[in-house]
Each structure stands twice: as C-alpha cells, then as structure tokens.
Amino acid sequence: MERAVDTMTTTNRNKANPGRGAALLLALWLGFWLLALGLAAGLLWVPIAQLSRGTPDLAGYAAAVGAATLLYALRPRRRQDRGTPLPLLRENAPALYAKVGQIGAALGVKATVNIHLANAASVTMSHRTSWHGKLTSLELGLGLPLLIALSEDELGALIAHEFGHFAAGKGGLGPWVYRTRESIANSALDLGDSLFFVDLLYALFGRGFVRLSAGVARAQEFEADALAAGKFGRTVTCNALKKVDMMAPMWAAYARHELYPAVARGARVPVFDGFRRFCKAGVRRAEVAGAIGNFEIGAKTAFDVHPTLERRIEAIKPGAGAGAPPLAECTHLLGGEAEAEHAWYDFFHDGQLEKCSWERFGADVVQPQIRQRFAGSWMDPERLPLGDLILMAEEIGEEPAHLWDRLKPEGISFLSRGAKRKHVAEIVEEWVIASLDQRGFTLAVAPGQALRMERDGHTVLPSELMAAALGRTLTPAALAALAPRQKVNLYK
Structure with missing residues (x-):
C-alpha cells in the first residue's frame, strides 16, 4: 500500500540520521558559545589586566572594543513582529479548521492551531512557546493559490509535512534547530562587517556551524516528507510538491505585477479569475516574464534547508518523474471560491475597494x-x-x-x-x-x-x-x- 511508507528507509536513502545529527549539532552549538564567550573573556582580560597596572594602552582599548563587538553580536534577539494579521475565525472556516485539527491529532500534536492566509504558493508553520519552552500554539500559514490547484488530500499532505516538525517525539527538535541556526547565523553576519581580526575565528566557526547544520535540517525535511506520504500516500505527496514548485513563481509574478497594482488603484478584482487568466496568457510582457524566470527557486544558500524538488520526489517515490499533475481545487474548505477571496481581501486590505x-x-x-x-x-x-x-x-x-x-x-x-x-x-x-x-x-x-x-x-x-x-x-x-x-x- 502507498500509505505504508517506511520512514526509516527514506531517511537512510538520504544518508542522514536526525537524532545523531542533532547530537552533533548540540555539541557544535556548545562549542560555538564556549568559543565565543571564551574569546570575549580573553579580550576583556587585556584591558582589565592593564588597568591593574595603570592605564590601558592602544592594544587594551582595541581588545575592549573587540570584546564589546563580540558581546553585541551574541545579544539575545527578539523575533520581530512582521505585522501578522489575525487568524481566520473558526466559525468562518469550520471545515478547514476541522481538517487541520484531524491531521494534527493523528500526528500527536496537541497544541492549538491558528490559521492565517498567506500571499504565496506555500504552507508554513511557526510556533509559540511558554517561558519554559512548552509548545503552546502553532501558526499555520496557508497560501491562497493552493486552494485552486490542490485537492483536499494534497493540501493535507503539505499540512502534515509542517506538522511533522512538531509531531510527537520530535516536538522540540525542528524548532530548536531552526532557532539555533537563525541565532548563530545572525551573530556570524553581525561579525562579518567587523573590522576586528580577532573576531575572524568566531565568525568562521559560526558560518561553518550553519553549513554543517544544514544537513541536519534537510534530513528533517525528508522526515517530514515521509510522514506526509505515510499519512496521505506517496503519489498525493509528490503531486502536492510538484504543484507548489510549479505555482510559486507564477503566483509571485501575478501578485507583484497584476494583483497588488490593481488593489493599489482601488479595484477589488477577482483574485482567482485573474490568476487563471495570468497562467493562460500567451506572450507575456517583458517584466512579467523576467519575474517568473528570476524567481529564486534554485537559489541555494548555506542557510537554506529545503532539498531540491528532484531529491524530495526521488526520496518519496523513486522513479516518479517530473510530469505535471492535473489541477484540482479545495476552496470548499473555506466555503467556496467567493468566500476564499472575501477572506483574502479582509486579511490584506482594510480600505474601500470598488468591485471591478x-x-x-x-x-x-x-x-x-x-x-x-x-x-x-x-x-x-x-x-x-x-x-x-x-x-x-x-x-x-x-x-x-x-x-x-x-x-x-x-x-x-x-x-x-x-x-x-x-x-x-x-x-x-x-x-x-x-x-x-x-x-x-x-x-x-x-x-x-x-x-x-x-x-x-x-x-x-x-x-x-x-x-x-x-x-x-x-x-x-x-x-x-x-x-x-x-x-x-x-x-x-
């Protein structure tokens, strides 16, 4: 049966062990902070020692500034509030909330889930924790264009993938890896602009940590894919990933060059109808064609944790190929196409628009x-x-x-x-x-x-x-x- 996907086989195929990788990551993390704090303490010792004998010289002042630079780069960072809109009300999207709740319960995730509409062809999930680290709520970002391209099961597979990072037995690993990589990457980037060569070892260690930890994070992506395939089937999961890969650049270009400018002119145009027309357009104007071509699909960096589509498909269902799956729709989860568009306009625009x-x-x-x-x-x-x-x-x-x-x-x-x-x-x-x-x-x-x-x-x-x-x-x-x-x- 397709749903009986061997998660460990998928993991072994990618030669990654998330548990062992997490242990390595923890060791590197401890080494990173020990090195950083030790270097900062060593730098501070220079002016302190000089003060005990008199007045610090130029080297002492330079060491003090270097230590301050290090400590500033190590500062705790509050996650910025990017103005996330309020979630969909449960009474306005009962079918969608029920679907998400069923998937979470089946995977052993007990936290409250809030659903937000997103302006991208993707599904994302962030989390909130208590002061002692307990998972309190999950924030699910659901891309609007997916509702007119994916079946209900295909959308469910993407949601299950996101839940996979928080599933029972793995609840702290995915978020911790992400937060740790983000924190150390930010510290390394801060030091990248420093003029103090004493920071070089620390900065190199930070960049090396980000690169090495990418393998652990990508192994988690394969694990989440395998979990989604085990829940909804390999073909369904592969089709969902292919559709996202196909739609992402199209929607990004449509939103930037057509939908947003129309809204800026005060028009409430049909969102889905416009996207269908956009996808069927024959000869596109130059800036639109350029936006589609330049979409950062394959722009990989050391901080990127997603494997390529080809590797993900091969891991889920070897030999599945890259053929385009047939389109479907699941707007009924939000009460229909009109209700989905109404929710989108409520989310992202609070002014008066004229229907057109x-x-x-x-x-x-x-x-x-x-x-x-x-x-x-x-x-x-x-x-x-x-x-x-x-x-x-x-x-x-x-x-x-x-x-x-x-x-x-x-x-x-x-x-x-x-x-x-x-x-x-x-x-x-x-x-x-x-x-x-x-x-x-x-x-x-x-x-x-x-x-x-x-x-x-x-x-x-x-x-x-x-x-x-x-x-x-x-x-x-x-x-x-x-x-x-x-x-x-x-x-x-």
Missing part, C-alpha cells in the same frame, strides 16, 4: 486615472502632440536632462543615469496611453500581457509604440495614422 472585473479594469479604473494624471499639465494630450513622442524618445536615448528636470520625483534623487531613463520612459509611455485615450482608444488589461489600446477593431500596444520610438524606427507617418495633425507644440 478584469474585462473592465483597464477602461473603468486605469484609463481614467492616467487621463487625470496628465490633465492640465504640460503633457496634457490636448496640448502636447503625439508626434512629439519621437523627439522625446530621442532625448531619452541620449541624455534625458530636459525631461528629467520636468518629470523627476519630488525630493533628492540618487538614481543612476539608466534609472533616470527608465523613470522618464515609464511616464512617457503612460502619456502615450493618455494620448491614445484622447483620440478615442479604449484601454484593455489582460493579466500578464501588455496593455492594449483598441478603437474600431484596431489595436495598438503602447509598449511596442514606445519601443519603436526608443529604437528610432517609429515614423511620423505611423503616428499620423493614429491621430490627426496638431499645430500646437509645447514640448520644446
């Missing part, structure tokens, strides 16, 4: 705002001819001093020459939209794709028009075909 479909977002929200931006200014399309786009593009390509002086942001700017060009070009591209709007074109927005201006069956992409102008391939005749000749010219 993606079909009408461009014409009803973006276009009027761009029109208002230039109305009455020197760039008002009623005054500045569209034909001057060629002149402005020439200046942007050379040295946009004239345009920069008129379009620069308020306050002191430290932008590079290239950044200044980009800033000016973005404003000029919006002015192109305003100019086409003044000539009867309507703005159309499709998530992930370039903005389009449409009139009587004719489509113009402002980004392509701008690129042609900057590339000096745009002709006055091409612009004249979009608008009648205007006599007023206030650009120069």
Whole structure:
C-alpha cells in the first residue's frame, strides 16, 4: 500500500540520521558559545589586566572594543513582529479548521492551531512557546493559490509535512534547530562587517556551524516528507510538491505585477479569475516574464534547508518523474471560491475597494486615472502632440536632462543615469496611453500581457509604440495614422 511508507528507509536513502545529527549539532552549538564567550573573556582580560597596572594602552582599548563587538553580536534577539494579521475565525472556516485539527491529532500534536492566509504558493508553520519552552500554539500559514490547484488530500499532505516538525517525539527538535541556526547565523553576519581580526575565528566557526547544520535540517525535511506520504500516500505527496514548485513563481509574478497594482488603484478584482487568466496568457510582457524566470527557486544558500524538488520526489517515490499533475481545487474548505477571496481581501486590505472585473479594469479604473494624471499639465494630450513622442524618445536615448528636470520625483534623487531613463520612459509611455485615450482608444488589461489600446477593431500596444520610438524606427507617418495633425507644440 502507498500509505505504508517506511520512514526509516527514506531517511537512510538520504544518508542522514536526525537524532545523531542533532547530537552533533548540540555539541557544535556548545562549542560555538564556549568559543565565543571564551574569546570575549580573553579580550576583556587585556584591558582589565592593564588597568591593574595603570592605564590601558592602544592594544587594551582595541581588545575592549573587540570584546564589546563580540558581546553585541551574541545579544539575545527578539523575533520581530512582521505585522501578522489575525487568524481566520473558526466559525468562518469550520471545515478547514476541522481538517487541520484531524491531521494534527493523528500526528500527536496537541497544541492549538491558528490559521492565517498567506500571499504565496506555500504552507508554513511557526510556533509559540511558554517561558519554559512548552509548545503552546502553532501558526499555520496557508497560501491562497493552493486552494485552486490542490485537492483536499494534497493540501493535507503539505499540512502534515509542517506538522511533522512538531509531531510527537520530535516536538522540540525542528524548532530548536531552526532557532539555533537563525541565532548563530545572525551573530556570524553581525561579525562579518567587523573590522576586528580577532573576531575572524568566531565568525568562521559560526558560518561553518550553519553549513554543517544544514544537513541536519534537510534530513528533517525528508522526515517530514515521509510522514506526509505515510499519512496521505506517496503519489498525493509528490503531486502536492510538484504543484507548489510549479505555482510559486507564477503566483509571485501575478501578485507583484497584476494583483497588488490593481488593489493599489482601488479595484477589488477577482483574485482567482485573474490568476487563471495570468497562467493562460500567451506572450507575456517583458517584466512579467523576467519575474517568473528570476524567481529564486534554485537559489541555494548555506542557510537554506529545503532539498531540491528532484531529491524530495526521488526520496518519496523513486522513479516518479517530473510530469505535471492535473489541477484540482479545495476552496470548499473555506466555503467556496467567493468566500476564499472575501477572506483574502479582509486579511490584506482594510480600505474601500470598488468591485471591478478584469474585462473592465483597464477602461473603468486605469484609463481614467492616467487621463487625470496628465490633465492640465504640460503633457496634457490636448496640448502636447503625439508626434512629439519621437523627439522625446530621442532625448531619452541620449541624455534625458530636459525631461528629467520636468518629470523627476519630488525630493533628492540618487538614481543612476539608466534609472533616470527608465523613470522618464515609464511616464512617457503612460502619456502615450493618455494620448491614445484622447483620440478615442479604449484601454484593455489582460493579466500578464501588455496593455492594449483598441478603437474600431484596431489595436495598438503602447509598449511596442514606445519601443519603436526608443529604437528610432517609429515614423511620423505611423503616428499620423493614429491621430490627426496638431499645430500646437509645447514640448520644446
């Protein structure tokens, strides 16, 4: 049976023993602090000894400063409150809380669980403890996009993985490893900027500790995967991991370049519908394609504890391959798609938003705002001819001093020459939209794709028009075909 997964086999396959590794980690941890405190005490002894004989010299003062640097790096750190929103109310998500509670109970986790919606394609879990270290509550972060891609069991497998770090018999190991690595990594990073060479041994030891402990932490990830597979099956667990890997860069790009900007403009657009449109988009605009490509999937560091997807899949189900599993959905756990979106907006936005479909977002929200931006200014399309786009593009390509002086942001700017060009070009591209709007074109927005201006069956992409102008391939005749000749010219 698939559910009868041998956890120890999985662990042995990865040549890691979390218990033995934790013992090594404890020894390294003790050595780290003994070395650090011993070095600090040795440095402090120098000025103290000199004081007993008179006045400390330069070496004594340097040793005192070095000791202070070490002790500052060792200071206890409070975990910062990043403004985590209040959890979902149990009465508003009874099915989801029941599902999570059943998984936790089956794995022997007795702590209270609070569920938060997350703006990422992932499931995370943090914890709170009493003053003596007893686990009091768990905070489960549930990524919204997972609800429209994963089945209920696939979502359960991800939740079970997170519970695996707190399961009976392992409750203190995972959190302790994470906290210890975070604390020592922060101390090592603090000392990395120090000018005192006496700190070098300590800093090197800290970095070595982080690298060595990564193996222990990754072994725990394999253990949690095996536990999830034992609860929900190997195929289900592999499919869940594949979907997360597939969706993470897509959702990150969608949220940053489509959803958040729409909310910033005051629109309450359909979240899930926009994401589906985004995923189905054919030719994506450059910044969106770049964001997807640059997503830090494979950016491994010494502090990264997650093995690669390939290794995780091979450990759970050898030979499973990397094929994309079919999509599913489990929005019913939050009462349906509409209720899930309502919960998301309640979580992450407390202002007044106007409901708007993606079909009408461009014409009803973006276009009027761009029109208002230039109305009455020197760039008002009623005054500045569209034909001057060629002149402005020439200046942007050379040295946009004239345009920069008129379009620069308020306050002191430290932008590079290239950044200044980009800033000016973005404003000029919006002015192109305003100019086409003044000539009867309507703005159309499709998530992930370039903005389009449409009139009587004719489509113009402002980004392509701008690129042609900057590339000096745009002709006055091409612009004249979009608008009648205007006599007023206030650009120069």
